[in-house]
Each structure stands twice: as structure tokens, then as C-alpha cells.
Amino acid sequence: MATEIPKPLICSVHPAAWPDLMVARGHAAYRGRQLAGWLYGRGATTFDTMTSLPAALRDALADDYDLTALTTSERQVSTDGTRKFLFRLRDGETVESVMIPMERHVTFCLSSQVGCAMACRFCATARGGLVRNLTAGEIVEQVLRLRDDLASAPQPGHGKKQYNIVLMGMGEPLDNWDQVQAAVDIFVAPEGLGISPRRIQLSTAAPVGGLQQLAEGRHPIGLTISLGGATDAQRRRVMPIAGRESIAKMLTAAERYARRIGRHATVAYVLIAGVTDDLTQARQIARLLQRRPFKVNLIPLNRLDDDTLAPTATPGVLAFQKVLIEAGVPARIRTSGGQDIAAACGQLRRRRRSRPGDPRAEN
Numbered sequence: 001m002a003t004e005i006p007k008p009l010i011c012s013v014h015p016a017a018w019p020d021l022m023v024a025r026g027h028a029a030y031r032g033r034q035l036a037g038w039l040y041g042r043g044a045t046t047f048d049t050m051t052s053l054p055a056a057l058r059d060a061l062a063d064d065y066d067l068t069a070l071t072t073s074e075r076q077v078s079t080d081g082t083r084k085f086l087f088r089l090r091d092g093e094t095v096e097s098v099m100i101p102m103e104r105h106v107t108f109c110l111s112s113q114v115g116c117a118m119a120c121r122f123c124a125t126a127r128g129g130l131v132r133n134l135t136a137g138e139i140v141e142q143v144l145r146l147r148d149d150l151a152s153a154p155q156p157g158h159g160k161k162q163y164n165i166v167l168m169g170m171g172e173p174l175d176n177w178d179q180v181q182a183a184v185d186i187f188v189a190p191e192g193l194g195i196s197p198r199r200i201q202l203s204t205a206a207p208v209g210g211l212q213q214l215a216e217g218r219h220p221i222g223l224t225i226s227l228g229g230a231t232d233a234q235r236r237r238v239m240p241i242a243g244r245e246s247i248a249k250m251l252t253a254a255e256r257y258a259r260r261i262g263r264h265a266t267v268a269y270v271l272i273a274g275v276t277d278d279l280t281q282a283r284q285i286a287r288l289l290q291r292r293p294f295k296v297n298l299i300p301l302n303r304l305d306d307d308t309l310a311p312t313a314t315p316g317v318l319a320f321q322k323v324l325i326e327a328g329v330p331a332r333i334r335t336s337g338g339q340d341i342a343a344a345c346g347q348l349r350r351r352r353r354s355r356p357g358d359p360r361a362e363n
């Protein structure tokens, strides 16, 4: 049931603004620093636990703000250690976040929208269309909840709570850039989560104007672009929404950005049997990317339950990779973690929504 959202989320406010906001409320500026410490340092989930703040101030903040927007509707752990969360928002909508153990750190994969307008044929999130943008606070809170989970159940072999952030979950982050950038402001702020922009990566299908917004943005975060095909016609077959940049424009903008931030951009390419995996496309992609600051992630399709699309089999994946590498284009194969728990983009939410008897089921 959709409920009205009465209050702003406290994590939508930049922590550096709190000292002034406290002064405006008639309190000392240091109360603002204390509040930020409770929110981002200790991950407080109730105002009552913020015991260093005067009770009257806690009550006043609780009158004006909601402290949390996410409740864990589901938590699944894969045999490979990937943890997948389905979070329920205050209006009853749901989003997914994923924690992926890597060699030396864990990666938090965050959603930026409920649903997505990009309509990629291979993506589960696309099926229901765009429902709404997430607010900055809803994006930030995904990190807080994942961080809590990691602290209470540390990842074996990962001593510290080091994490990277990828905006690669549900949604198109450059279609919700204002809120995404406000969340990144809080990720990198010393009073916030204090994460280096080098540990943050944004993945995009490159809607028109999106890369321009990123280039004008405040933080040199890493860029991944989802390619989808070697030519504009092939790309449109699997990523059909009009209003995307042409491949040439997209790569020019991505290259300019990569050079400016001094980091290669990643090109993500989903390998779908008989659709994106012929070696002619591999050769075309090699020509597009040669001698430019790009590296390729080849991702064999994560199957959707209700689809006829199939992943490229391993020999085809290796052959595709070989063409790129022999042309001098770095190419890695990335298998999706958490296959046994439906961790591919948008799958968990979609299964839950499609449960028999669920009045909101799609199809």
C-alpha cells in the first residue's frame, strides 16, 4: 500500500550543513558534528540512541525528519558469499542492494531508481519500467544498512570493513543525477562516509546528456558504460530506448572523462548467445576501443526466468575475449556473483513482485 511520505530523510541532508542547521535551531554548532557522527560514524538507527544529544533536540529532530527509510524485506546469502538485500521503502516500493566479496575488499552495489526507463532487453529491472527516482538519503542508507550487515557478519578473509561502492544496481544513475550526486557528496565527505571517489564507480547506459552531467560533476568517480552492441543498430536491438547517445558520441565523452580523471573507463558488454557474441562484433568493438583509455568487462548474460535469451557458452566467451586482447584491448570476463540467489540486476524484486497472489504482480 502506498503511504504518503510526511518527512524528509535525515540522510538526504549533507552532514557539513548540520552545524549551521543546529545554530538555526538555537543549539551549538558542535551538536551538528555530533549528529553526523551518530549518523555516519556509528550508523544510529533510532534517535533515542543518540545519547550525547539533548533529549529535546532529539525530539525536535524526530518531529522534522525520518531517520530511516529502508526496512530489510529479504536477505539472502549465496554460496559464493554474495549477499543480496531487498529493501522496502516508506511508500511500499522495493529496491535491491548487493554485497559482493572481492579479493581484497567487498563491493556494495547500490540502486539509484525504483525500476528503470532504459528498457534493456536483457535486464530484469527494465521489465516494470520506471517507478520513481530514489532520494539521496535512500541511496546513502543502502550503504549504511550494508555496512551494518558487514559489521555484524564480517566477510571471512576481509579483515577491515573496507568497501567499494558501485552504482550498478537497479536504475539508470544518470537519469537521477541530482540525487545520485548528492549521495556521492555524502559518500566522500569527511563528515559523511569519508570514501575516496576512487572507490566509487558509476555504471550507465548513457542517456543523452548524462555523460555531460557527469563530466560537469563534483567528483572524479569511476565510469562504466554499458555498450550492448558494436554498432548503433545492434545496440538498439538490445537497448532499444531512444534518447541514448550514439556509440561514437558516448565513447568520445567517456574517453574525455577518463583522460580528465586519469583512470580508464570500463566498457561493460553482455554476451548473449546469437545476439551480441559473434566475432564480427568483437572485431568491431576492438577497432572502436583500440588505443583509447578503455578496458572491457565481458559479462555472460545472467538468465532471466521468463526469457528466451541465453548466455554465450564458455568457448564463445573466450574467443570473444581473445579477439579483444589480440587487438590490444584489455578484456576481463566477469561472471555474476550470487547466481543461486537471483543477484542479477532486478531479479529478486521481480520474483517477489510476481509471486502468485501478489496483487501487484506484473505480466
Ligand code: SAH
Pocket (backbone or CB within 6 Å): 118, 122, 123, 124, 167, 168, 169, 170, 171, 172, 173, 203, 204, 205, 206, 224, 225, 226, 268, 269, 270, 299, 300, 301, 302, 303, 304, 336, 344, 345
Ligand atoms: N543503468 C545502468 C546501471 C544498471 S545495469 C547501466 O546500464 O549500466 C548494470 C550492469 O548490469 C550493466 O552493465 C548491464 O549491462 C548489466 N546487466 C543487466 N542485466 C544483466 C543480465 N541479465 N545479465 C548480465 N548483465 C546484466
